[in-house]
Amino acid sequence: MRVIKVLLVVGLSWALTFASFFASSSSGEVYRQVVVPRLPQLDQELTEVGEFSYLTKLDTGGQAVAFDVFFGDLYVTRIGARSSGLGFVLSWQHAFSLWPAGRAAAHRDRKWGESTMLTLSPGAIYLPYARDLNVLIPRGAVSPWLKVRIGEALQMAGVQVGPAAVEQAAREIANEIDAVTGLERNRQSLAWIAFALGPIQFVTLWLFFVSLLMLLLGIFRPWAGVFGEKGIELLPYVGFFGTLLGMSNALQVLGQADLSDSLSKAVNLGPIGSQLSVAIETTKYALVLFMIATLIAMMIESYTSRREQASDTAAQSAPLRTPTKAAEPAQARQVREAGR
Numbered sequence: 001m002r003v004i005k006v007l008l009v010v011g012l013s014w015a016l017t018f019a020s021f022f023a024s025s026s027s028g029e030v031y032r033q034v035v036v037p038r039l040p041q042l043d044q045e046l047t048e049v050g051e052f053s054y055l056t057k058l059d060t061g062g063q064a065v066a067f068d069v070f071f072g073d074l075y076v077t078r079i080g081a082r083s084s085g086l087g088f089v090l091s092w093q094h095a096f097s098l099w100p101a102g103r104a105a106a107h108r109d110r111k112w113g114e115s116t117m118l119t120l121s122p123g124a125i126y127l128p129y130a131r132d133l134n135v136l137i138p139r140g141a142v143s144p145w146l147k148v149r150i151g152e153a154l155q156m157a158g159v160q161v162g163p164a165a166v167e168q169a170a171r172e173i174a175n176e177i178d179a180v181t182g183l184e185r186n187r188q189s190l191a192w193i194a195f196a197l198g199p200i201q202f203v204t205l206w207l208f209f210v211s212l213l214m215l216l217l218g219i220f221r222p223w224a225g226v227f228g229e230k231g232i233e234l235l236p237y238v239g240f241f242g243t244l245l246g247m248s249n250a251l252q253v254l255g256q257a258d259l260s261d262s263l264s265k266a267v268n269l270g271p272i273g274s275q276l277s278v279a280i281e282t283t284k285y286a287l288v289l290f291m292i293a294t295l296i297a298m299m300i301e302s303y304t305s306r307r308e309q310a311s312d313t314a315a316q317s318a319p320l321r322t323p324t325k326a327a328e329p330a331q332a333r334q335v336r337e338a339g340r
Contacts, residue, residue: 002223005217005221006214006224006227009210009213009214009217010210012209012213013206013207013209013213014206017205017206017209018129020205021130021197021202021205022129044056044057047172047176049169049172049173050165050168051071051161051165052069052070052071052076052165052166052168053069054067054068054069054070054079054169054176055067055068055070056176056180064080064081064082064083065080065081065180065181066078066079066080066081067079067080067081067173067176069150069153069169069173071154071159071161074157074159076094076150076153076154076157076159077092077093077094077149077150077153078092078093078094079091079092079146079149079173080092080093081177081180081181081183083181088116088117088181088183089114089115089116089117090114090115090116090117090137090142090145090177091113091115092113092114092149094149094152094153094156115136115137115145116136116137117136117137117142117183127199127202127203130197130198130199130201132198132199132278138273139178139183142174142178142183143167143170143171144170146169146170146173146174147166147167150166150169150170151163151166195277195281195285196285198242198278198281198282200238200241200242200245200278200282200285201242201282203238204235204238204239204242204282204286204289205289207234207235207238208235208289208292208293210228210231211227211228211229211231211232211235211293212228212293212296213228214227214228214231215228215229215232215296215297215300216228216300218300218304219300219303219304219307225300225304228297229297232290232293232294232297235286235290235293236283236286236287236290238286239282239283239284239285239286239290240283240286241282242279242282242283242285242286243280243283244279245278245279245282246275246276246277246278246279246280246282247275247276247279249275249278250272250275250276250279254272
């Protein structure tokens, strides 16, 4: 019976964890609810930045925004920004027709491309609705990324432009991407989901529910309370395991970074910071649940103590009853009297 009860507690805890993650698993709401409705108002909006200018346009059926970049009257490149499922993507498409014939043939594969800024990837099949946040391009690296793309397009077109002008244009377009697409708000939304719905958090929350249910069962079955207390003690260790995992992944990313390239260093700060945030937040998450579980355990222990004390007091105050002699059967009485 004990094994059956433990399995029921484990299954119920899994169901509660699944329900909690399912209720909190929305993502990209900032982009879909705030950004997409206002995109039509920004269509065909022209902004000048020194020698450059960019035209804000709708793309992909109004679900994404694009910036056509011009140098004077020369069309240079198109920069796109869109929400893609559980992530956010930047894209570029150079003005391929403006390149000289020789360069066009040599760099045909560099006509267009995409770079994922951040994603929420599924944690594991057996951890439903758990998500891993991967920041591939941090907010501060968008401007250097744009500088490389615009400079590359100008170089392929054979146009010489000073680096200061390209940097200014890249910085302005980066700010416009943030303002138009709600990039920072979207990142904060996804970061909160990753903090609350990561794989380590799934295991931590499941262990939290198991411990609480075992403590409640321990009110009636003392052996279950022991299991609940041991489960609470394991909560910080699960969070610490998430810390080790995040730090290990961050060091792997750091080892693969090209420190001689300024853009590579800026871009690699994203994954490193993402993994370090996992390292810190998992421990913080586990400690918060540990404190809540400890407080509930103290309340249950206090209730159990009062209950036992009341039971002992009632037993001590009950009047002592002297055992009464059982009535003698009539047949046995007749036999005894006949013997006399």
